[in-house]
Amino acid sequence: MSAVAEAIAEGRVGGRLWLYSNYHCNLRCTYCLTESAPGVARRALDPGKSLELAREARELGFTGVGITGGEPFLLDWMPELLAELAEILPVIVLSNATLFTGRRLAALEPLAALPIHIQISLDSAEPQANDEMRGPENFAKVVAAIPELVRLGIGVRIATTLEDPASHDPSELDRLCQLHRSLGVSDDDHVVRPIVRRGRAATSGLGVPAGFDELEPELTITADGAFGSPFGPTVRAGALDTDLLVTRTTSPLAVPAGALVRVAGGRDAGHDARLGIR
Amino acid sequence: MSRTRKVDAYSLTNVIVTPVDAAQAPLLARPHYRAQGTGPIVTSLAHVPEALEVTMPFIATVLGPSAIAARTKELVILRTSARLQCTYCVQTHSAVALDSNLSIAEVLALRGQASWQEAFAAEDERALLGWVDAVAGSVGAVPAVASAELREHFSEPEVVELTLLCAATVMLNRYCTALELPASAATLQRLASEGLR
Numbered sequence: 413m414s415a416v417a418e419a420i421a422e423g424r425v426g427g428r429l430w431l432y433s434n435y436h437c438n439l440r441c442t443y444c445l446t447e448s449a450p451g452v453a454r455r456a457l458d459p460g461k462s463l464e465l466a467r468e469a470r471e472l473g474f475t476g477v478g479i480t481g482g483e484p485f486l487l488d489w490m491p492e493l494l495a496e497l498a499e500i501l502p503v504i505v506l507s508n509a510t511l512f513t514g515r516r517l518a519a520l521e522p523l524a525a526l527p528i529h530i531q532i533s534l535d536s537a538e539p540q541a542n543d544e545m546r547g548p549e550n551f552a553k554v555v556a557a558i559p560e561l562v563r564l565g566i567g568v569r570i571a572t573t574l575e576d577p578a579s580h581d582p583s584e585l586d587r588l589c590q591l592h593r594s595l596g597v598s599d600d601d602h603v604v605r606p607i608v609r610r611g612r613a614a615t616s617g618l619g620v621p622a623g624f625d626e627l628e629p630e631l632t633i634t635a636d637g638a639f640g641s642p643f644g645p646t647v648r649a650g651a652l653d654t655d656l657l658v659t660r661t662t663s664p665l666a667v668p669a670g671a672l673v674r675v676a677g678g679r680d681a682g683h684d685a686r687l688g689i690r
Numbered sequence: 691m692s693r694t695r696k697v698d699a700y701s702l703t704n705v706i707v708t709p710v711d712a713a714q715a716p717l718l719a720r721p722h723y724r725a726q727g728t729g730p731i732v733t734s735l736a737h738v739p740e741a742l743e744v745t746m747p748f749i750a751t752v753l754g755p756s757a758i759a760a761r762t763k764e765l766v767i768l769r770t771s772a773r774l775q776c777t778y779c780v781q782t783h784s785a786v787a788l789d790s791n792l793s794i795a796e797v798l799a800l801r802g803q804a805s806w807q808e809a810f811a812a813e814d815e816r817a818l819l820g821w822v823d824a825v826a827g828s829v830g831a832v833p834a835v836a837s838a839e840l841r842e843h844f845s846e847p848e849v850v851e852l853t854l855l856c857a858a859t860v861m862l863n864r865y866c867t868a869l870e871l872p873a874s875a876a877t878l879q880r881l882a883s884e885g886l887r
Contacts, residue, residue, distance in 0.1 A: 654716050654737075655714050655717075656716070657739060658739065659740040667740065671739075671743075674718075
């Protein structure tokens with residue numbers, strides 16, 4: 413067993429390889445890690461390279477692939493890429509779910525029954541509270557899209573990002589759970605995590621500070637290099653943060669994977685669990 | 691994307707590459723940062739941490755303490771840097787040379803501000819400097835006479851180490867010159883106080 417596979421098997425390094433498909437987005441969320449918004453540079457990962465990385469990841473012992481951005485579904489080729497990735501490793505793709513209408517929704521039909529989950533951001537059961545963070549009409553679009561995805565047979569997870577989950581009004585969270593259940597998403601597929609004070613959240617003074625010690629080591633590939641966490645390649649005031657950069661080399665994947673194991677592999681599994689940022 | 695950040699005591703105006711400050715130091719680069727200040731070779735290489743991770747130990751091995759005396763090594767480093775006209779390396783290693791028991795007159799000679807043939811009397815050092823001029827001061831084959839004179843005074847392992855030292859210094863000279871890396875304020879003050887600036 414390779415050092416990478418061993419570190420993954422022992423939980424010292426996360427088993428999911430994250431790929432930043434792009435940085436542009438149709439939203440401008442207040443806590444966005446990457447200052448994504450309409451008009452920002454795409455900095456997209458080539459789909460061919462994404463597939464190559466996924467194959468290398470499988471060989472190295474990774475157990476899954478995650479896609480994030482930006483909004484991945486702004487890329488027309490994303491559904492086709494997801495289907496091909498799912499033949500290599502199980503996939504989770506993070507999305508704001510505001511684009512799942514018409515032809516974009518129809519393009520997702522081939523993904524049904526594949527090992528793919530779409531993780532959708534929904535921060536409140538109250539439209540106003542949700543939309544203050546995520547933009548006008550976000551709530552309405554999300555609650556309309558989720559049943560459509562469920563109807564297609566596509567796995568859906570909901571991610572709720574809160575300023576402070578520990579002190580958040582439990583009744584508000586209850587209402588949110590009732591809502592996601594009514595939309596066809598079970599409690600097992602609902603994650604709640606704090607805002608991470610990086611990127612635009614740092615500019616706005618939101619969330620909890622999180623450095624490498626507070627984050628699960630998960631290899632994350634972007635157009636700018638390999639990072640030690642999907643919370644790593646953040647952007648603040650237009651500049652890429654490099655404090656969680658592992659290597660500029662992204663292929664062969666063994667280079668950044670081996671480097672991440674060297675810097676994180678000595679830590680115990682669960683070392684990062686204090687803040688519950690997963 | 692770019693962002694200008696100020697780092698430690700180093701002058702960073704008009705830099706070719708923005709230094710990576712300690713707060714932004716990548717994971718592999720962090721062990722190479724020092725609380726009292728980090729030099730521009732590290733803060734520039736930090737942009738490519740996997741290169742930094744292997745380059746700095748290489749530099750430390752080749753330029754640092756070894757079986758060859760520090761004074762001898764500084765003859766090679768400073769003379770090579772002077773021949774390559776690397777401002778950063780000449781300034782930095784003028785100070786290191788003084789700390790390695792070279793006199794101000796010897797440093798001036800190595801920098802080309804006086805004749806080294808007059809400043810150095812020892813046969814082994816004269817052979818070494820003649821060889822450095824042949825290796826670092828021209829291109830193409832090294833004249834056989836220069837290599838032969840070097841071999842008269844140094845063993846095979848020493849010749850290999852000196853050759854690697856000269857070649858590594860050439861690499862650093864071009865790196866520091868191309869990126870216009872600045873010497874530290876402390877180094878410049880030291881040189882000024884010694885009349886070497």
